[in-house]
Amino acid sequence: MDSLTHIVLGAVVAETTSAKKIGNKALIYGAIAGNLPDFDSVFTPLLSPANALFFHRGISHSFLLVFLLAPIFAFIVSRIDRDKRMEFTDWLLLIALPWLSHILVDIFNTYGTGIFEPFSNLRVSYDSMAIVDIFLLAGIIPAVVAILLFGQVKRQRRIFAWIAIGFVAVYISFSVIIKESLEYRVSRELLAEGKEYSRIHTAALPFSNLLWMVVVEDSAGYNVEQRNILNIDESLLRSRHLKNHQYLEPLKNDEEIAKLVRFTKGLYTVEKSNKGLVIYDLRYSSLAESYPQAYVFRFEVNIDGDNVKISRAHPQRSLSFKNIKRYVHRILSTQD
Secondary structure, three states: OOHHHHHHHHHHHHHHHHHHOOOOHHHHHHHHHHOOOHHHHOOOOOOOOOHHHHHHHOOHHHHHHHHHHHHHHHHHHHHOOOOOOHHHHHHHHHHHHHHHHHHHOOOOOOOOEEEOOOOOOOOOOOOOOOEEHHHHHHHHHHHHHHHHHHHHHHHHHHHHHHHHHHHHHHHHHHHHHHHHHHHHHHHHHHHOOOOOOOOOEEEEEOOOOOOEEEEOOOOOOEEEEEOOEEEEEEEEEEEEEEEEHHHHHHHOOOOOHHHHHHHOOOOOOEEEOOOOOEEOOOOEEHHHHOOOOOOEEEEEEEEEOOOEEEEEOOOOOOOOOOHHHHHHHHHOOOOO
């Protein structure tokens, strides 16, 4: 999720563990601890594009690192902030639980989270929530404001904190239900039409769980569309992409190319360009209204003889006023 979501979620989690003893300081510590895993982004510019993809949300988002570092950070904080009301176990919970909340929420994004590293390179992702979801934020921020307004009224503060945590759990569960229902509906439609497919990928578009991208893979390519859950039978912005995976065959032994393919989980298309090839990761959609321009991740493969250089184009967020307006229009109406 985005940093603001992790800040406010970390704060409300910390409220339930330690605010009874140290008040608003718990919110500050929780907000910081809730963002600790994303400090890996400081180092990604130093890595190759392929390695940077796996370093982010890799070991930094693993359960092992929480187990190893949370006690160390708790000890350091306890030596700096010598509040006699806090035992070491209190500091440990104050650091570990917001940190864990970050990891657990990120699992539901499409990017993938290496929760089992270094024992497994499996990237866990359920693809049911966008990285930025304003509805999720809208359910947490008022709780943080209420907690601050209540000051020293401890009981009411904890009630609002638990309401926020409960809202997050319900919202995530609701997103999972939407995803499962959408994939079931699409599979039934394909069966009724007699169309063969190998898999269905669905992912929420940015800002909410109301508009979804649907990717249906078959032997030759992908059919891509968007679905509005307020009128789920209507498909929007349909497009078709050939796989063109054969373009990468001469580069099959290139380690960086292999990493890119693994990152996309096989949902990618390849196009020729003036300098070589362009790889599009089909799992992420921006707010743009046409594909492949709407795909967030694009990798340019420049081929000069035996030299292969990979560069990652800046993520295409397409956050223009026009695109946001059309995005809202697609949610509120099926006319497009």
